[in-house]
Amino acid sequence: MNEKSPLLRLWELGNSEHTPLKKSIFLAVIGVLFGMLPYFAAAQIIISLMKDRHDYKFYVVGAIVAILGYLLRAVLYALALSVSHKATFSVLKSIRESILEKLPKLPLGTIIDTSSGEMKQIIVDQVESMERPLAHLLPEMIANILGPVCILIYLLILDWRMALLSIISIPLGSIFMGVVMKNYAAQYEGSVKTNSEMNTAIVEYISGIEVIKAFNQGKQSYAKFSKKIKANAFYFYHWMKSCQFFVSLSKSIVPTTLITILPVGFLLYQKGSIGVDVFITTIILSLGIAGPIIAAMNFVDSLAKVGTIVGSIDVILKSEEQQHGKEKVELPDASIYMDNVSFGYHEDKEILHQVSLQIPSGSLTAFVGPSGSGKSTIAKLIAGFWDIKQGYIKIGGTDIKDIPLSQLYSEVSFVSQDNYLFDETILENIRMGDTNASDEDVIRVSIASGCDDFIRKLDQGYNTVAGSKGTHLSGGERQRISIARAMLKDAPIIIFDEATAYIDPENEAIIQQAVGNLIKDKTVIIIAHRLSTIIDADQIFLISDGIVDDHGKHDELLQRNFLYKTMWQAHIGVKDGDEL
Numbered sequence: 001m002n003e004k005s006p007l008l009r010l011w012e013l014g015n016s017e018h019t020p021l022k023k024s025i026f027l028a029v030i031g032v033l034f035g036m037l038p039y040f041a042a043a044q045i046i047i048s049l050m051k052d053r054h055d056y057k058f059y060v061v062g063a064i065v066a067i068l069g070y071l072l073r074a075v076l077y078a079l080a081l082s083v084s085h086k087a088t089f090s091v092l093k094s095i096r097e098s099i100l101e102k103l104p105k106l107p108l109g110t111i112i113d114t115s116s117g118e119m120k121q122i123i124v125d126q127v128e129s130m131e132r133p134l135a136h137l138l139p140e141m142i143a144n145i146l147g148p149v150c151i152l153i154y155l156l157i158l159d160w161r162m163a164l165l166s167i168i169s170i171p172l173g174s175i176f177m178g179v180v181m182k183n184y185a186a187q188y189e190g191s192v193k194t195n196s197e198m199n200t201a202i203v204e205y206i207s208g209i210e211v212i213k214a215f216n217q218g219k220q221s222y223a224k225f226s227k228k229i230k231a232n233a234f235y236f237y238h239w240m241k242s243c244q245f246f247v248s249l250s251k252s253i254v255p256t257t258l259i260t261i262l263p264v265g266f267l268l269y270q271k272g273s274i275g276v277d278v279f280i281t282t283i284i285l286s287l288g289i290a291g292p293i294i295a296a297m298n299f300v301d302s303l304a305k306v307g308t309i310v311g312s313i314d315v316i317l318k319s320e321e322q323q324h325g326k327e328k329v330e331l332p333d334a335s336i337y338m339d340n341v342s343f344g345y346h347e348d349k350e351i352l353h354q355v356s357l358q359i360p361s362g363s364l365t366a367f368v369g370p371s372g373s374g375k376s377t378i379a380k381l382i383a384g385f386w387d388i389k390q391g392y393i394k395i396g397g398t399d400i401k402d403i404p405l406s407q408l409y410s411e412v413s414f415v416s417q418d419n420y421l422f423d424e425t426i427l428e429n430i431r432m433g434d435t436n437a438s439d440e441d442v443i444r445v446s447i448a449s450g451c452d453d454f455i456r457k458l459d460q461g462y463n464t465v466a467g468s469k470g471t472h473l474s475g476g477e478r479q480r481i482s483i484a485r486a487m488l489k490d491a492p493i494i495i496f497d498e499a500t501a502y503i504d505p506e507n508e509a510i511i512q513q514a515v516g517n518l519i520k521d522k523t524v525i526i527i528a529h530r531l532s533t534i535i536d537a538d539q540i541f542l543i544s545d546g547i548v549d550d551h552g553k554h555d556e557l558l559q560r561n562f563l564y565k566t567m568w569q570a571h572i573g574v575k576d577g578d579e580l
Contacts, residue, residue, distance in 0.1 A: 017088070096127055106319055126313065168257075198232040369543035415483060421481065433490075449484040532571065
């Protein structure tokens with residue numbers, strides 16, 4: 001099945017505003033037609049002067065018609081743009097909302113594989129660049145093409161030879177525009193790519209400024225940053241340079257209608273083949289053909305861009321979603337069961353190999369193993385961040401694919417070592433756990449998680465802004481806030497992915513107590529490198545190279561599993577060394 005044309009797809013994206021967009025096109029077309037009245041009036045006035053007509057009233061009426069034509073064209077044009085812009089900004093809002101609604105439905109890997117700079121360019125820059133095609137291209141281009149077509153039809157009725165003479169320069173000029181447009185789509189796609197690389201470099205440079213300073217890499221990092229910006233400027237400069245001559249030539253040739261009309265028309269007039277009325281009318285009206293055609297040509301680049309713009313947006317809007325049930329299901333408990341789960345973030349590389357495990361409701365389970373063994377991947381699959389294609393995962397006896405994503409996300413709290421804090425107040429950051437929670441509820445969980453003391457010592461207390469990614473707070477403070485957020489969410493399943501990694505020793509007891517308050521009567525999964533923190537777990541799964549190597553209690557694994565024993569001895573050795 002053939003894919004829809006970019007312009008048709010653009011029209012589809014604006015389906016919520018089709019009526020006002022059609023209205024704007026209608027107003028613009030009528031405006032262009034009224035804009036032709038001055039040419040008709042001028043032609044009649046000149047013909048009458050040549051015939052020595054002395055009817056003063058006729059010339060006044062002609063002048064009034066010309067002025068009214070200009071005024072009506074201006075009013076209708078302004079009205080058409082007003083209607084189209086209101087509709088367009090509504091469409092852009094709708095498209096952005098569709099993208100933002102789509103993102104949570106995508107597998108986490110799809111989001112991770114797209115840089116924040118590229119995502120920003122699609123959602124902000126490329127959606128914004130649709131304003132010109134929607135608000136201007138549709139009404140103006142259609143109107144500017146239809147107007148000259150109406151004039152051409154009128155000229156064909158007067159004299160087909162003069163009509164053809166009036167448009168010879170248009171296809172000739174369009175040949176040079178065709179040279180430009182031949183590779184325009186590919187060149188524009190290249191400009192999007194280089195612009196995206198520049199945006200990514202800017203975001204990376206700003207986000208990594210702390211590391212850059214700490215390791216004195218300012219010169220090298222700035223060089224990379226500067227290189228991408230210069231590459232973007234270089235690309236656009238040479239692209240425009242390669243187009244400039246042909247575009248200028250095209251726009252110079254298209255309006256030269258008189259080059260053919262004057263000499264050939266004069267010969268036809270001398271031979272008596274056409275009358276002076278037809279000759280003068282053709283001369284005047286031909287001037288009304290070129291202007292709108294040139295205006296329409298200004299939108300040719302917008303037409304070429306539409307394909308790339310719509311394609312980039314559809315990369316998100318048409319991406320494969322996670323397939324989950326739509327109706328809420330009753331879960332009798334918070335037990336977790338995995339059976340023969342194999343998974344890879346990308347099809348060419350499998351990370352988990354036939355993983356099977358069972359976690360009773362209300363139990364404390366730990367995942368341990370070497371870095372990169374697949375511990376966090378298992379936890380994220382349970383949390384529903386990806387869908388699996390082999391094996392199955394059940395929560396409360398129900399396959400998670402039958403659980404709506406919104407319900408699944410409500411069932412699981414995921415606390416990692418890199419929890420994101422928004423550039424909002426601490427109060428609102430904690431309230432992310434439950435947006436309906438009162439201030440008193442937020443303060444209650446803050447006390448329970450050991451946050452209240454340090455929060456109240458801040459300049460603005462709970463109204464202190466955390467900063468982008470929580471940069472105004474220490475790592476330990478961010479972790480404690482993330483634990484408070486999880487407590488407020490009160491989900492039956494809690495996953496800690498190295499959640500206490502940034503906690504300093506003096507606050508560790510406070511955090512352990514906070515975690516203890518959080519996990520009461522919950523199904524808890526802890527991913528830990530510090531084995532001393534999980535020795536009291538109900539069961540420990542040892543994950544190695546994407547498989548479950550062994551499982552049991554701490555003492556059992558210590559007795560029978562060499563890898564676990566080695567990890568424990570290494571941990572104890574490091575711990576003893578720290579104490580020294």
